[in-house]
Amino acid sequence: MAKLVSDFGHQLPPLAPRPARSDDRDPLSFLVGQHGRTGRATGWCPVPAPLAVYRMTSEQAGGVWPLIAGNGLPPTGALLGIDYLSGGAFSVDPIGWTLQAVAGVTNPNMIFFGAPGRGKSGTVKMFALRQMAYGYRTLVLGDVKDEYEPLCRALEVQPHAVGHGLPARINPLDFGPLGNDWTRLPRAEAQRRAAMVFSRWLLLLRGLVGSQHVPFGPTAETAVGQVIRDLTGYTTGADRMREITIPRVWEALRAPSAELVDACRYATSQQFLDDTRPVRDALGALVTGHLAGLFDAPTTISVDWRAPIQSLSLSRLDPLGDEAVGVALTCLNSWGRAMTQLAEPGDLRIVIRDECWKQMRLGADAVRSLDADLRLSRNDGCIQVVVAHKPSDMLTVGDAGSQAVAIAKDLLHLCATKVLLGQDDQIGDELSGLLGLSPMAERIVTDWAAAARGRALWLVGSHVAKVQTVRTSIDVALTDTNDAITTSTSGDAEAASVAARRAGVA
Ligand SMILES: Nc1ncnc2c1ncn2[C@@H]1O[C@H](COP(=O)(O)OP(=O)(O)OP(=O)(O)O)[C@@H](O)[C@H]1O
Numbered sequence: 001m002a003k004l005v006s007d008f009g010h011q012l013p014p015l016a017p018r019p020a021r022s023d024d025r026d027p028l029s030f031l032v033g034q035h036g037r038t039g040r041a042t043g044w045c046p047v048p049a050p051l052a053v054y055r056m057t058s059e060q061a062g063g064v065w066p067l068i069a070g071n072g073l074p075p076t077g078a079l080l081g082i083d084y085l086s087g088g089a090f091s092v093d094p095i096g097w098t099l100q101a102v103a104g105v106t107n108p109n110m111i112f113f114g115a116p117g118r119g120k121s122g123t124v125k126m127f128a129l130r131q132m133a134y135g136y137r138t139l140v141l142g143d144v145k146d147e148y149e150p151l152c153r154a155l156e157v158q159p160h161a162v163g164h165g166l167p168a169r170i171n172p173l174d175f176g177p178l179g180n181d182w183t184r185l186p187r188a189e190a191q192r193r194a195a196m197v198f199s200r201w202l203l204l205l206r207g208l209v210g211s212q213h214v215p216f217g218p219t220a221e222t223a224v225g226q227v228i229r230d231l232t233g234y235t236t237g238a239d240r241m242r243e244i245t246i247p248r249v250w251e252a253l254r255a256p257s258a259e260l261v262d263a264c265r266y267a268t269s270q271q272f273l274d275d276t277r278p279v280r281d282a283l284g285a286l287v288t289g290h291l292a293g294l295f296d297a298p299t300t301i302s303v304d305w306r307a308p309i310q311s312l313s314l315s316r317l318d319p320l321g322d323e324a325v326g327v328a329l330t331c332l333n334s335w336g337r338a339m340t341q342l343a344e345p346g347d348l349r350i351v352i353r354d355e356c357w358k359q360m361r362l363g364a365d366a367v368r369s370l371d372a373d374l375r376l377s378r379n380d381g382c383i384q385v386v387v388a389h390k391p392s393d394m395l396t397v398g399d400a401g402s403q404a405v406a407i408a409k410d411l412l413h414l415c416a417t418k419v420l421l422g423q424d425d426q427i428g429d430e431l432s433g434l435l436g437l438s439p440m441a442e443r444i445v446t447d448w449a450a451a452a453r454g455r456a457l458w459l460v461g462s463h464v465a466k467v468q469t470v471r472t473s474i475d476v477a478l479t480d481t482n483d484a485i486t487t488s489t490s491g492d493a494e495a496a497s498v499a500a501r502r503a504g505v506a
């Protein structure tokens with residue numbers, strides 16, 4: 001065995017010497033009578049088999065015992081593919097894993113990493129589709145490439161398109177379900193909800209201002225916080241909270257009222273204007289630029305939680321560049337957080353944030369806003385799915401790095417399930433550094449997973465699985481994103497729609 005292992009450049013660790021025992025007799029060479037041995041504590045016991053003892057590291061175990069199989073995960077939830085480490089089927093059930101604390105899973109969030117075209121979105125779509133059979137409903141917060149459209153159409157749902165010149169408006173400063181029945185709420189509950197709504201808005205505005213490379217310090221926070229409270233009527237103790245929009249916040253900062261200047265402890269309004277100029281200009285650039293006509297008016301669409309899937313298509317923004325899409329995703333994510341708060345118990349939802357790296361690149365504050373969304377998932381029963389390319393999407397934000405790295409690590413820890421599709425060697429090193437992958441696990445990502453689409457290393461809490469996602473004939477038409485290259489026929493989508501209906505998912 002030592003020679004075999006040494007052929008691969010390894011050395012077996014030396015065996016520990018056996019402890020010397022006085023009654024160490026060969027168990028097979030002495031006879032025991034029919035009635036066993038007599039004497040104190042000498043009852044019948046099975047004769048221990050003579051065992052050969054080897055000593056090896058966990059990395060070498062796979063070579064020394066190549067046919068050994070690890071434990072699989074429980075067969076609950078979406079059946080997704082084959083786990084090559086256990087040799088069995090692989091099912092994904094993040095809520096079940098969390099409830100049963102399988103492999104130390106403490107939250108149902110999932111993060112996907114993978115080089116472009118590896119099948120991240122495909123895997124997410126198949127997961128969502130298969131979870132629908134268990135009553136899960138899906139919300140796609142920002143379909144940047146319109147790639148969820150075939151899935152929506154197969155389920156007979158029309159995606160909501162967001163873009164310049166289209167009627168759909170989304171107000172990221174929407175109250176969401178937290179604003180329902182405000183007048184009938186006990187005062188303490190109304191205050192609690194107001195605090196939740198205001199902190200979400202502040203986090204969003206901070207992220208948006210940060211995306212323009214303008215710091216959002218305590219002065220800005222005080223001013224914007226005060227504006228929000230004034231505009232909603234919270235300061236004056238109004239019964240009904242008024243809905244506000246980002247342009248209204250901007251206008252209130254441009255023409256500060258005497259009360260606002262006073263509440264922010266400025267001597268004159270000129271002083272207020274001078275101090276808040278960078279924040280005002282950053283918001284102004286967004287209001288007249290990226291956000292204009294998209295996220296600057298009360299919401300006109302409603303999420304139908306009875307439909308199996310709802311998708312917000314952002315493909316029309318693609319020509320505006322990654323930054324505009326990132327800003328749009330930040331707004332959508334904040335709005336989506338409002339929409340998913342206060343779910344009924346047992347109302348199971350999957351919220352997909354595909355192409356999230358575009359938001360992550362906007363800066364540490366944008367990452368922080370995403371981080372806040374993920375923290376809530378345990379409370380509202382959502383499976384939050386984040387799709388990114390590589391960890392450095394998060395690590396390159398900010399200059400000094402250390403704070404951004406801390407946030408990025410935090411974000412990774414908020415996702416108990418990490419799915420690592422194929423990457424090249426350099427990114428593999430980066431992932432290993434961040435996630436503490438063993439050399440064997442890193443090689444699965446850079447070699448095995450990179451060799452075919454849909455292959456990934458799944459880190460489910462402390463459990464590791466090496467999974468090939470298996471596409472059925474229905475999935476092939478719904479997950480193909482190469483049609484720009486291959487021109488898929490419309491008949492495929494039609495066939496998928498019929499097949500999905502037959503399968504009872506529609
Ligand atoms: N499990 C799978 N098995 C085989 N092929 C797959 C699988 N999943 C996806 N594919 C194929 O791989 C192609 C790329 O998939 P997909 O768009 O999901 O990749 P991606 O990682 O999301 O890419 P991007 O980073 O550009 O968004 C698709 O055309 C699809 O047909």
Ligand SMILES: [Mg+2]
Nearest residue numbers: 120121122354
């Ligand atoms: Mg994709």
